[in-house]
Amino acid sequence: MASRKCAAVVVGAGPAGVAVMGNLLERQIGTIAWIDPSFESGRVNRKYREVPSNTKVALFQAYATATQPFKTIVENSCLPNAFSSMAKLDQEKTCHLHYAADMVRDLTDGLRKMDSVYAYRGFVTAANLVEKVKPQHPHIDTSENANTDPQTSDNKWTVRVKRHDSEDELEIETSRLILCTGSHPTNIPVPIPGLDIFRLDLDTVLKPSELAETLPKSHPSTVAVVGASHSAILAILNLVTLARESHPHLRIKWFTRHPLRYAEYMDGWILRDNTGLKGSAADFARAQLEDGVLSTSPAGQVLDKVDCGEGKEAEMYAKYLPECSHIVSAVGFTRDPLPQLVKDGRPLAMEFDHESGQFHEQAGGKGIPGLFGAGIAFPERVVDPYGNVEYAVGFFKFMKFLKRVTPAWGPA
Ligand SMILES: Cc1cc2nc3c(=O)[nH]c(=O)nc-3n(C[C@H](O)[C@H](O)[C@H](O)COP(=O)(O)OP(=O)(O)OC[C@H]3O[C@@H](n4cnc5c(N)ncnc54)[C@H](O)[C@@H]3O)c2cc1C
Numbered sequence: 001m002a003s004r005k006c007a008a009v010v011v012g013a014g015p016a017g018v019a020v021m022g023n024l025l026e027r028q029i030g031t032i033a034w035i036d037p038s039f040e041s042g043r044v045n046r047k048y049r050e051v052p053s054n055t056k057v058a059l060f061q062a063y064a065t066a067t068q069p070f071k072t073i074v075e076n077s078c079l080p081n082a083f084s085s086m087a088k089l090d091q092e093k094t095c096h097l098h099y100a101a102d103m104v105r106d107l108t109d110g111l112r113k114m115d116s117v118y119a120y121r122g123f124v125t126a127a128n129l130v131e132k133v134k135p136q137h138p139h140i141d142t143s144e145n146a147n148t149d150p151q152t153s154d155n156k157w158t159v160r161v162k163r164h165d166s167e168d169e170l171e172i173e174t175s176r177l178i179l180c181t182g183s184h185p186t187n188i189p190v191p192i193p194g195l196d197i198f199r200l201d202l203d204t205v206l207k208p209s210e211l212a213e214t215l216p217k218s219h220p221s222t223v224a225v226v227g228a229s230h231s232a233i234l235a236i237l238n239l240v241t242l243a244r245e246s247h248p249h250l251r252i253k254w255f256t257r258h259p260l261r262y263a264e265y266m267d268g269w270i271l272r273d274n275t276g277l278k279g280s281a282a283d284f285a286r287a288q289l290e291d292g293v294l295s296t297s298p299a300g301q302v303l304d305k306v307d308c309g310e311g312k313e314a315e316m317y318a319k320y321l322p323e324c325s326h327i328v329s330a331v332g333f334t335r336d337p338l339p340q341l342v343k344d345g346r347p348l349a350m351e352f353d354h355e356s357g358q359f360h361e362q363a364g365g366k367g368i369p370g371l372f373g374a375g376i377a378f379p380e381r382v383v384d385p386y387g388n389v390e391y392a393v394g395f396f397k398f399m400k401f402l403k404r405v406t407p408a409w410g411p412a
Helices: 015-026 043-047 057-064 068-076 082-087 097-112 208-214 230-245 279-289 313-323 395-408
Strands: 002-005 008-011 032-036 117-130 156-163 170-174 177-179 183-185 221-226 250-256 303-307 326-329 333-335 340-343 350-352 358-361 367-373 380-383 389-392
Touching (some): 008 015, 008 117, 008 170, 015 068, 057 395, 068 097, 082 097, 097 117, 117 367, 208 230, 221 313, 250 313, 350 367
Parallel strands (some): 008 032, 117 340, 250 303
Antiparallel strands (some): 350 358
């Protein structure tokens, strides 16, 4: 088995992994091993290129220039490139996510060429921690509270990588392991067990070109959409467009428990910044899906809203779901499976600390040295001025979080 030592191992090359690389390289911590199956911007490139963004172009630009290594890549890229394409757009407007995905890919290509980066196409399968705590004081603290700060503990992770281009596994020794492994749409069971209904993947419904090929054109179909999230409204927008433009026999039943919730621009902050509707999803919902306009809107001609609030869910599903041929759920995202993580040979049961980007053992156990997370799987917890708690998901939000926390992830 091949082996090497690095100052950090970064798992995943989506927008979060790229942001981690920019921050760690800026701090000049030493060599970094970076592992991803494809190095092509993660899920946003694979699945969401056709999705309209909910953030302004200016925020993607702010992400692309937030660290010195990124600036160097942008300055040295031949024109035209993804950064110059983005710069031509109206900075105050939203854009399709393919612009953002291409920008992340150009940053990735630049980072992979840097001398202190060892990029491996492949998959991290496991990591084992051997912890040796150094005493901070003359007396040795052997208690539960012994210092496990990554800056003072002599911890060692051994990370196993299954490479795409080699039968031989690679083993990397490091004191920092950063998980940026992403999430996928949450799959809930069909609300009526045993019902003969075709499950549509949310990612397919968010990609109009694939959706058009998946649904029948010439015979009737009815798609049940479950949820009222940003993704649910984008899914409805795509289905309504298809029904009106190319699939005249398509109908939609929208099962929702909540009134529509919008992001609101307050004085210097955004209410429901991470959970409310924004951009074209908000415009569409206001103009076509609100109760006061639905019956006369273009969407209302092909969509029925099924109100499942106030405990009516089971009754409504029993009544209306059997009329549907397809179902798609848009009720959130679930972490992708993590590599097998063990400490001294035993599986690690861990919890993420959404304030520091670090992990601790379950049920308030002690900190796990050298293990960090970022991105949609491990986002920052934020509290707005009204006390509402949300998790900050988005390119620039990952960047802001990392700028705050990475200085505490061990010395340069
Ligand atoms: C519908 C929708 C609209 C959105 N709109 C916006 C927007 O307008 N603006 C915005 O800023 N954000 C937006 N987002 C959010 C943003 O796109 C995602 O949150 C972001 O792309 C997630 O990035 P990530 O790096 O955390 O995860 P991912 O992109 O999923 O990347 C994870 C990477 O890790 C790799 N990986 C996983 N496990 C391993 C392993 N064991 N070994 C090696 N590699 C591994 C995966 O293959 C993948 O490449 C949107 C999201 C959705 C779903």
